[in-house]
């Protein structure tokens with residue numbers, strides 16, 4: 448049964464499902480980073496989400512939904528290292544902060560999460576859409592979510608995940624001006640950004656969990 452709202456226990460289960468999906472995607476993410484960067488992205492994400500799983504397991508049943516996502520982000524920041532650790536950790540930490548005061552996650556909560564996540568990542572990394580970074584998947588996802596706050600959560604996450612996929616695909620044609628491939632110039636054309644690939648894996652796993 449698709450879930451129309453996520454209580455804190457569901458949010459924890461969803462983050463664990465996201466972690467498993469990211470860990471399983473290590474070869475795909477490593478390959479994506481090898482095409483444009485140093486190839487360490489998949490292993491870094493695997494390390495970060497292994498720490499996330501450990502952290503989620505220590506949270507009490509009374510933990511509020513904003514704190515669950517923020518704790519996942521902090522676990523990534525303290526375990527992954529590098530630019531990806533700071534940026535993907537910020538995605539979850541600041542997305543979580545934007546859920547403060549909410550008892551559960553619905554479509555409006557998803558939009559708040561993604562707005563906070565994208566604003567936080569952009570403030571930290573200074574990337575704009577078009578720079579060929581994770582923002583090229585995250586920004587369209589956040590923009591789509593903001594249009595869909597009246598929909599059910601399963602409908603909203605479907606559209607949001609599709610927007611992230613379209614953003615990842617669009618990043619193939621971009622010339623990197625920031626991030627892992629900025630020194631490659633036109634040689635960066637043809638491959639998607641690895642961070643955008645990770646955003647798609649994360650939102651795709653959320654879609655799968657919510658719609659299961």
Ligand SMILES: [Mg+2]
Pocket residue numbers: 480484485486487488627
């Ligand atoms: Mg790298």
